[in-house]
Amino acid sequence: MEVRRDIFQAIADPTRRAILVLIATQAMTPNAIAEEFHTSRQAVSKHIQILTECELVKQEQKGREIYYSLEIEKMKEIDKWLSQFRKIWEARFHQLTDVLSTMKKQKK
Amino acid sequence: MEVRRDIFQAIADPTRRAILVLIATQAMTPNAIAEEFHTSRQAVSKHIQILTECELVKQEQKGREIYYSLEIEKMKEIDKWLSQFRKIWEARFHQLTDVLSTMKKQKK
DNA sequence: TATAAATGCAATTATTTGGTTGCGCAAACC
DNA sequence: GGTTTGCGCAACCAAATAATTGCATTTATA
Numbered sequence: 001m002e003v004r005r006d007i008f009q010a011i012a013d014p015t016r017r018a019i020l021v022l023i024a025t026q027a028m029t030p031n032a033i034a035e036e037f038h039t040s041r042q043a044v045s046k047h048i049q050i051l052t053e054c055e056l057v058k059q060e061q062k063g064r065e066i067y068y069s070l071e072i073e074k075m076k077e078i079d080k081w082l083s084q085f086r087k088i089w090e091a092r093f094h095q096l097t098d099v100l101s102t103m104k105k106q107k108k
Numbered sequence: 109m110e111v112r113r114d115i116f117q118a119i120a121d122p123t124r125r126a127i128l129v130l131i132a133t134q135a136m137t138p139n140a141i142a143e144e145f146h147t148s149r150q151a152v153s154k155h156i157q158i159l160t161e162c163e164l165v166k167q168e169q170k171g172r173e174i175y176y177s178l179e180i181e182k183m184k185e186i187d188k189w190l191s192q193f194r195k196i197w198e199a200r201f202h203q204l205t206d207v208l209s210t211m212k213k214q215k216k
Numbered sequence: 217t218a219t220a221a222a223t224g225c226a227a228t229t230a231t232t233t234g235g236t237t238g239c240g241c242a243a244a245c246c
Numbered sequence: 247g248g249t250t251t252g253c254g255c256a257a258c259c260a261a262a263t264a265a266t267t268g269c270a271t272t273t274a275t276a
Contacts, residue, residue: 012120013264017189024196031222043265045224064222064273072200075193081125082190085183088132092180121234139252151235153254172243172252221274232263238256245250 007077010054015039016047020056020070027060027067113161115185123147124155128164128178135168135175 011017019033030048034041048068051057056074060067119125127141138156142149156176159165164182168175 006122008116008122008125009120012117014114014116015264017116021192024193029222030224040266041223042225042267046264049224066223070193070196072193072197075190076197078186079190079194082183082187084129085132085178085180086187088178089180089184123234137252138254147234148236149253150237150255154234157254174253217276219274219276221272223270223272225270226268228267229265230263231265233261235259235261237258240255241253243250243252246248 005050005053007054007056007074008081010050010056011078013047015043016051019044019047019051020075023057023068024070024072027069029065029067033068113158115162115164115182116189118158118162118164119186121155123151124159127152127155127159128183131165131176132178132180135177137173137175141176 011020015037018037022028022033022036030041030044033048034044037044048057052059054074056071057068058071060069119128123145126145130136130141130144138149138152141156142152145152156165160167162182164179165176166179168177
């Protein structure tokens with residue numbers, strides 16, 4: 001839990017992914033998040049710490065409560081990485097539709 | 109290295125991500141892949157095993173060589189998971205452009 | 217002001233991970 | 247036919263990870 005700390009490692013854990021979905025639309029406290037899962041508050045706290053380290057969540061202190069919410073901008077990094085593969089599958093899709101349209105033309 | 113085996117855990121490792129990029133456009137043998145990194149063939153083999161288990165790569169045997177390549181369809185699963193967040197950031201983008209266009213109109 | 221609530225932080229532990237080493241087994245090559 | 251090459255597989259090991267437990271600290275509340 002020390003060295004590696006990137007966004008891909010962060011979303012590798014299913015609990016962390018669930019947390020991200022949970023706080024995507026509304027800020028939540030650690031206690032409230034923990035209640036949603038079968039985990040302890042401390043465990044949630046650790047996950048949030050990891051998410052914070054790679055800037056996936058932001059926090060807002062309100063009295064003794066801390067509200068955590070998703071830093072949506074950071075999620076774009078995954079999208080960016082994925083785009084190189086998206087290019088490939090889109091290219092294949094176009095190839096396929098090209099073939100189909102050629103077949104259609106030939107039928108005429 | 110036994111129980112959990114999903115695509116997010118698979119792409120958590122930087123070496124595995126690099127392998128995926130490497131074999132995205134051309135099928136490669138374990139030896140050829142290992143030469144690209146600072147790892148042993150066996151280490152690569154293990155990574156490929158993990159990638160195979162979650163169906164991210166396919167293989168084709170040619171004599172004593174095995175060519176591994178990316179199963180691009182599986183990558184769409186990440187895209188699918190990401191789409192729920194994409195909705196959010198696109199919504200915010202539209203909100204922003206709406207505000208900007210309103211300001212522009214008011215200026216006129 | 218004492219007590220309860222909300223949280224972070226450190227120490228500990230069991231499990232998982234990534235890597236190495238050492239096989240064994242086919243397929244190619246001499 | 248013997249040797250080399252390309253692999254996978256199993257055992258082993260050090261490091262990382264996820265979770266628990268036990269505090270300490272700050273902010274509400276009675």
